[in-house]
Amino acid sequence: MKIFNSALMSFAVLSISTVTMYAGDIAGKISFDGKAPAVSQIKMNADKQCLSMHPNPVNSEEVVVNGNGTLKNVFVYVKDGLNKKFDVPTTPVVLDQHGCQYTPHVFGVQAGQSIEIRNSDPLLHNIHALPKNSPQFNNAQPLKGMKMTKKFDKPEIMVKFKCEVHNWMNCYAGVVDNPFYAVSDDKGTFTIKGLPAGTYTVEAWHEKYGTQQLKVTVSDKGAAADFKYAGK
Ligand SMILES: [Cu+2]
Incomplete structure (x- = not known):
């Protein structure tokens, strides 16, 4: 009985430390398939001072398709599954x-x-x-x-x-x-750091192409969340 108790105790201690230390990142990429819309330029003619600050044309940021076929400026966040206040x-x-x-x-x-x-x-x-x-x-x-x-x-x-x-x-x-969000960069990648282990709904939002969701299970090895958008 004594042996059993001590075994149980060490199991409990191990479980607690494992639970509190478990954490991983969600890393992902926002790919973009199909035809990218023509790049439009911002017309700053209405304000000569604004215009004078840009020797070169300035592209619209509404849709930015990166050179590697990915989408920039997608907001990605944990929508559901945290069950905790931060x-x-x-x-x-x-x-x-x-x-x-x-x-x-x-x-x-x-x-x-x-x-x-x-x-x-x-x-x-x-x-x-x-x-x-x-x-x-x-x-x-x-x-x-x-x-x-x-x-x-x-x-x-x-x-x-x-x-x-x-x-x-x-x-x-x-x-x-919650603090678990990121924005895709000029390689179309993002990382949401330091999540507790668990299963989450992760949502991606893009200004023109809208929202998408993925169910993601994070372990101590982290997790991947790859979204795919397509041109319309
Ligand atoms: Cu202004």
């Missing part, structure tokens, strides 16, 4: 207005987390956020170097921002209730 990060996410464009064009933020909105241009921008689940805001930043801090109370996929001065300026925030 602390809100104390560091803000930065959204910059630079060259009369928003940088980044697609980004993630947790509900309640600060977004620091900067104007790096020597001219007037007016940022208008259009959430449906949280209050909107609509603020002018007339001078270079201006900063303001905003946040969204509730999760929302996705919140659109536009500039009321420059009609080509827009960007999107994925407002989520």
Whole structure:
């Protein structure tokens, strides 16, 4: 009996440490099949100052098909399966207005987390956020170097921002209730780091091509989540 008890004890200890240490990344790629739409250029003619900041034509960011046949600017996040509340990060996410464009064009933020909105241009921008689940805001930043801090109370996929001065300026925030999100890069890849072991619904969102979901089981070896979009 004594031997049995000690065996049981060590099993229990092992189980607890295994559970708490288990963690993996979700790594994936967003492939794009079919015909990519013609690359359109942003017409900044309406503002000579904006135009003067770009010696070369600026391509639209709505659909960016990378050279390796993948899609950039896809927001990927854990939609379901976490069953836990997460602390809100104390560091803000930065959204910059630079060259009369928003940088980044697609980004993630947790509900309640600060977004620091900067104007790096020597001219007037007016940022208008259009959430449906949280209050909107609509603020002018007339001078270079201006900063303001905003946040969204509730999760929302996705919140659109536009500039009321420059009609080509827009960007999107994925407002989520957990820290497990990423945006595909110029190789079409993304990594969502440090998930506990479990099975999750992972959703991908693209500005033009919409959402897709995958069920992903994460073990201590991590997991893959590869999405496929196609041109229409
Ligand atoms: Cu603007």
